[in-house]
Amino acid sequence: MEIDPFIFRLSIFILSIFIGYYVVWSVTPSLHTPLMSVTNAISSVIIVGAIIAGLAGDTNTVFNTSSLFGFLAISLAAINIFGGFLVTQRMLAMYKKKKKDKK
Amino acid sequence: MISANLSAIFYLISGVLFILALRGLSSPETSRQGNFFGILGMIIAISVTFLSIGNFSSGFIYVLIFLLFGGSIGAFIAYRIPMTAMPELVAGFHSLVGLAAVFVAISAFLNPEAFNLGSKGNIKLGSLIEMSIGAAVGAITFSGSIIAFLKLQGIMSGSPITFKGQHPLNALILISIIVLIYLLCSIQSSNLFWILLAISFLIGFLLIIPIGGADMPVVISMLNSYSGWAAAGIGFTLENTALIITGALVGSSGAILSYIMCKGMNRSFFNVILGGFGATDQNSSSKSQEQRPVKSGNADDAAFLMKNASSVIIVPGYGMAVAQAQHALREMVDTLKKNDIKVSYAIHPVAGRMPGHMNVLLAEANVPYDEVFELEEINNDFANADVAFVIGANDVTNPVAKTDPQSPIYGMPVLDVEKCKSVLFVKRSLSPGYAGIDNDLFYKENTLMLFADAKKMTEDITKNL
Secondary structure, eight states: OOOOOOHHHHHHHHHHHHHHHHHHTTTTGGGHHHHHHHHHHHHHHGGHHHHHHHHTTTSSSSSSSHHHHHHHHHHHHHHHHHHHHHHHHHHHTTOOOOTOOOO | OOHHHHHHHHHHHHHHHHHHHHHHSSSSSHHHHHHHHHHHHHHHHHHHHHHHHHHOOOOHHHHHHHHHHHHHHHHHHHHHGGGHHOOOOOOHHHHHHHHHHHHHHHHHOOOOOGTTETTTTTTTTHHHHHHHHHHHHHHHHHHHHHHHHHHHTTTSSOOOOOOOHHHHHHHHHHHHHHHHHHHOOOOOOOOHHHHHHHHHHHHHHHHHHHHHHGGGGHHHHHHHHHHHHHHHHHHHTTTOOHHHHHHHHHHHHHHHHHHHHHHHHHHHHHHHHOOOOOTTTHHOOOOOOOOOOBBOHHHHHHHHHOOOOOHEEEEEOHHHHHHTHHHHHHHHHHHHHTTTTTEEEOOOTTTTSSHHHHHHHHHHTTTGGGEEEHHHHHGGGGGOEEEEEESOOGGGTTTTHHHHTSSSSTTTOOOOOGGEEEEEEEEEOOOOOOTTOGGGGGGGEEEEEESSSSHHHHHHHHHHH
């Protein structure tokens, strides 16, 4: 008897929770704000679903209710992707070590 | 057009890159590289999606238009946002992830063929369950984050909004969400789907309104976690590995952050979520509010004290963010350092309105991160320091948490500021902090209160040094 592919996805999911658990505990507390903004950005990989939805219409009807929701989701996720990664980058660029030549 | 297997492998790669992105944050040196991995993972995921659909017809142009439209708004916000507004920004971004999840779920519900989920009115049972969970969690994330955003932005009052029967009502709604998902799966009526979404929006709203301003670090972390679970739910529907991995990562990340924040306040997660903190405690604190003498001083006194110190510890809090005093503070510290005074910063886990809020502000003001310490790292140093400079923090320095079992904040880890030889406390007035309790530190022999705006006071001290 074959195993339902759902079980495989569930395995990936459960193992990823554990990976997340250990990886996030190793994040230094001073970078918790960038952690939140970058998790924001990567969770917007949901754009993948939005693109599929947007392109689902046939050539004659690009816009139907379903694809319209897809297009809107693309914009929302894109705000997050660009905004999230860029603001993270901006924050991380500010974290500097003490300059040795100072004093 | 590339095969389903190949694209699945690419999604796996982008999932791994996202793990590396979070791994990079274990130290500031590797963090920038980590962010790059994250961007790379996103580019791979998006490109593979285009390639696997292989439909470069007119719809493709619209995808690009909407993508660039959203992207330029995002980029604009990212460059313009002041660092003090980071909590609002993150709350706002959470709401977008939630809404995007809802939209994708709606889209999949209306046109299941496009996602290989069966046909309309006859969606595969497993997919329908995953989809409705993703949509419900997404909707809760959306409306909850909107409330958090409004509270942080100050458009909505930060004080908890409670009413009679709140908890039973919430419980009732949560139960009806489960019942609706069950009914939806058995009769597949689109009306039920819309009702499910509507009450999920409602419960998100109701869950966050009773939670007060200073509990926002927990709320933001919790919504971060929800946005992850919503993404994972949609990931199961779309059978997409990248989305499942990311959802799990973000979900556990947010959960860990909420746990750290709750521990920083010595409160259980449920205690925070049920809300109303502060509102109930005000009665008990007001009765003990007899007038006690405080010593107050001016910038001149403070400058004199610090000039004669050999080590100073700075304790920043939310008030520093409100007054935008981080740059003025760093200038003051520069002057102190020129006089060979050792300066370090002590950060309480729940200082500010989100995890790591103070660290970002100090980094913005060019404070080197190796001068900034966490509570456990620095707490023993207070006894050896000459001056503690408390700027915009309050409850996290209150010694009552260690001494008075009756106090609502009893047991909360606090910074041992009172052990310093002298304490300078910058505050606008004597009013109690968020928790509604008097801070014993104000009345200590060795405390000098500096009643002024944090930024102005720091600037004045610098002039007097």
